Amino acid sequence: MKRIYVNEEYCIGCRLCEIHCLVQHSRSKKIIKAFKEEMPRALPRVLVEEEGALSFAMQCRHCAEAPCIKACITVAIHRDDLTGAILCDEEKCVGCWMCIMVCPFGAIRRNVEGRKAISKCDLCYVEETPVCVAHCPNEALVYEEREV
Amino acid sequence: MRYVIIGNSAAAVGAIEAIRRYDQDNPITLIADEPHPTYSRPLITYLLGGLVSEERMLYRPPDFYQQYEVEPMLRVWVVQVEPQERELTLAGGGTLSYDKLLISTGGVPFVPSVPGGDLEGIFTFTRWDDARRMRHFIEAYGVQRALVVGGGFIGLKTTEGLLAQGIRVTIIELADGILSASFDRTASHLAEAILRREGVEVRTGTTVQEIIGRVGKVGHVILQEGERLECDLLVFAIGVRPNTALVSQEAGIATNRGILVDDQMRTTAPDVYAAGDVVEALDMLLGVRRTIAIWPLAYRQGYVAGCNMAGAEREYEGGLPMNSVEVCGVPTEMVGTPTLRRRGTKSWRSSTGRRWRTRSWCCGTSGWWGPSSSATLTGRVFTPA
Numbered sequence: 001m002k003r004i005y006v007n008e009e010y011c012i013g014c015r016l017c018e019i020h021c022l023v024q025h026s027r028s029k030k031i032i033k034a035f036k037e038e039m040p041r042a043l044p045r046v047l048v049e050e051e052g053a054l055s056f057a058m059q060c061r062h063c064a065e066a067p068c069i070k071a072c073i074t075v076a077i078h079r080d081d082l083t084g085a086i087l088c089d090e091e092k093c094v095g096c097w098m099c100i101m102v103c104p105f106g107a108i109r110r111n112v113e114g115r116k117a118i119s120k121c122d123l124c125y126v127e128e129t130p131v132c133v134a135h136c137p138n139e140a141l142v143y144e145e146r147e148v
Numbered sequence: 149m150r151y152v153i154i155g156n157s158a159a160a161v162g163a164i165e166a167i168r169r170y171d172q173d174n175p176i177t178l179i180a181d182e183p184h185p186t187y188s189r190p191l192i193t194y195l196l197g198g199l200v201s202e203e204r205m206l207y208r209p210p211d212f213y214q215q216y217e218v219e220p221m222l223r224v225w226v227v228q229v230e231p232q233e234r235e236l237t238l239a240g241g242g243t244l245s246y247d248k249l250l251i252s253t254g255g256v257p258f259v260p261s262v263p264g265g266d267l268e269g270i271f272t273f274t275r276w277d278d279a280r281r282m283r284h285f286i287e288a289y290g291v292q293r294a295l296v297v298g299g300g301f302i303g304l305k306t307t308e309g310l311l312a313q314g315i316r317v318t319i320i321e322l323a324d325g326i327l328s329a330s331f332d333r334t335a336s337h338l339a340e341a342i343l344r345r346e347g348v349e350v351r352t353g354t355t356v357q358e359i360i361g362r363v364g365k366v367g368h369v370i371l372q373e374g375e376r377l378e379c380d381l382l383v384f385a386i387g388v389r390p391n392t393a394l395v396s397q398e399a400g401i402a403t404n405r406g407i408l409v410d411d412q413m414r415t416t417a418p419d420v421y422a423a424g425d426v427v428e429a430l431d432m433l434l435g436v437r438r439t440i441a442i443w444p445l446a447y448r449q450g451y452v453a454g455c456n457m458a459g460a461e462r463e464y465e466g467g468l469p470m471n472s473v474e475v476c477g478v479p480t481e482m483v484g485t486p487t488l489r490r491r492g493t494k495s496w497r498s499s500t501g502r503r504w505r506t507r508s509w510c511c512g513t514s515g516w517w518g519p520s521s522s523a524t525l526t527g528r529v530f531t532p533a
Binding site: 067 | 162188189190191194199200204207208443444447448451470471472474479481483
């Protein structure tokens, strides 16, 4: 399956990926509205990790043997047959946060919108290319098929 | 060749999915004493609180057994495993032969022998039917005050469910703090403060000495110091122990507290595997074999067992204790082994010889992950020492 990979030597920590991710997962998908009007604000599902000159964007790795799927007590977290992406069915999620506990990458967050559901990368399900990849100015993020 | 699995929870499902990944032909028989198709045991507290419906309890789709070609034998009790004859003795006198067997019988709740322990209104809480029975009892008798004996994860989850029903809860914990097996003192005190703020009474350093009935039902209890506490319902949530009732040392299956298994989840008897809360498997932090009764590890162990049963070699890399529980709206998670003996961290040497420091922690209302988080970290997890 296609996954998002990072070339950390090109990442300058601009955090545009976070901004575009947030907008993509907002209700209006409009940048001003998403940041200024929609409260609580949507969460970015990608996070730039930074230490000194090193920085890289981190989102769900969509693991082949995903610990979150195995830990999920409601089967809300599942693998999409079409894209292979690991998705969360918000209707089923009860917010036990087991997935947050077992994720080795810290890529899952609680959804602060009041719903008991998690927030994680869905590879921008409806888009051809995930928005973080599409808007990365340095092509530090790439979306491609690789041998695992 | 016939695979037989005893048990119907996370480890059993892990094993079925692993076996069918490598072997699509040979029959799998699943035996369980509960009448339900495979369901999510951790959801029973949510069911009690009315937060999920009965339909949402299933852990796999309704056609799971057909899809994986599993023959379920529900409401069937296994009395004894006979590895010499490769046979199971069933309740009622029948037998069932196997070629590869998985024992994933889980744990049974520990109930202390207390005078008055046979009264109506006393529950343990580990099964779907426990939740149903408790809900019926609450509705039938208009329960207003409940006593939860045990301040561990099951106790707190039960408390959460009872609070959602509008019931006043008192927690009785023998140790000097709740969640003492999982949380360090700082986190334990935080959790206790949150519970108290929500009106839950927390009594530590004491236990129930006697239960006194009122017309056949629970009326009040007498604590160790002779204090009297009124309650309409009592839940024993002291812990579970491995359900090893159907194996015996004489039959060649070695047990300690739980069934002993190697890294392939094999027991000491040929072609008998075990996984889940019933086994003592590797704790990767401490480098010892012990029971860590948690859902994700049960699935993992079942999966490894299934792979090896089907001839695909796979090793269990070990697990470590971790859990996640929401205390009155404040989510908490712990990973590793805490200490209540002294403040600060505790250092362990892992099986590889590396030294680690571990601590449990508690988090705030906006999640724990990320630099913008307002989480209250009370400790770090796994700092190399």
